[in-house]
Amino acid sequence: MSTAYRWLDRNFEPIVMALLFYVMTTIVTLQVILRFAFNSGFSWAEELARFLFVWLMYFSISYATRNNSHIKITFLVDKLSEKVSKIIAILVDVLFMVFVIVIFIAAWNICQSITEYQDKAVTMNVSMNILYGAGLVGFALMIIRLIQGLIWKVSNFSNSMDHFTNEGGLYSGANEVIFSPKEQPENNGGEQQ
Template sequence: MRKILQWIDINFEPVMMAVLFYAITILIAVQVVLRFVFAAGFSWGEEVARFMFVWLMYFSISYATRNQRHIRVTILIKRFSEKVQKYFMLATDFIFLLFSIQIFIAAMKVCESVFRFKDMAVTINVSLNIVYGAGVVGFALVVIRLIQSIVWKLNKFHDSLEIFENYAGIYSGAGHICFLPKSVRKETVRACEGVE
């Protein structure tokens, strides 16, 4: 059971992102062929692709959060000692956690409003919560990933800055994503040998 949970922890967002990306690509490609070759098409294709894109973006935010891949400006923080840098990183995670909880609550309110007013998609007969729910799920995952990051940093506070920071998730399993090319996987495992 532990191995299954570990696999889900490492692979959930990447698998969802890959599935959504390929589904969007196939749907748009079919739409283009139908329109330009057969002068036909699905009336719902563009809207469904847009919905999938929104879900893809929210899974991407969670993935970037899990693996410490968000854009960072470190020119000032690098001037401090390692210990101070670690405190700054923890404070940043806590601030991001508070922000994410606020966004999660706001997304829940939007979904509740959509449910109450029965807002529907234009071309398909589904509630708009099918797209607004992406914010709820996405930021719930972000909150979980931030808590994992804070726990990691608290547990690794006395380790080197590289391990504490865990950039790109190399020390927490990002090198073991199920469809990662073998060369990248070997390189990541080699970089992490002797850690943990």
């Protein structure tokens, strides 16, 4: 069970992101071909592509949170001692979690409002919760990923700063994602194997 959980933990967002990206790209490409080559197309294709893009964005944010890959400005923090920098990093993650929880509650309220008023998409006969649910799922995943990150930082507080920050998910297995290239064996003396 532990192996399956670790595999899912590392690969969930990348697999969903790849599927969303390829479906979105296929729909847009097909729509362009139909419009320019056959002067026709699907009325719902552009709206569906937009929905897929929004879902892709939220899964990408969750994945960046998992791998601690968000943009950071560390000019002042880099001038402090390592211990103080680690404490600030934990505080920043706690504040980020508070922000994400507030936005999650707002997304929940929006989804409830859409359900109450039965808002539908323009070209597809589906609830707008298909679109706004992306925020709900994305922020829920971000909360999970922030909790994992905080646990990582607290449990690795005494390790080096590089290991503690785990930027890019280097130490938590981001290089073991299903889509990452596998390392090639070194070539001895330039000979072909």
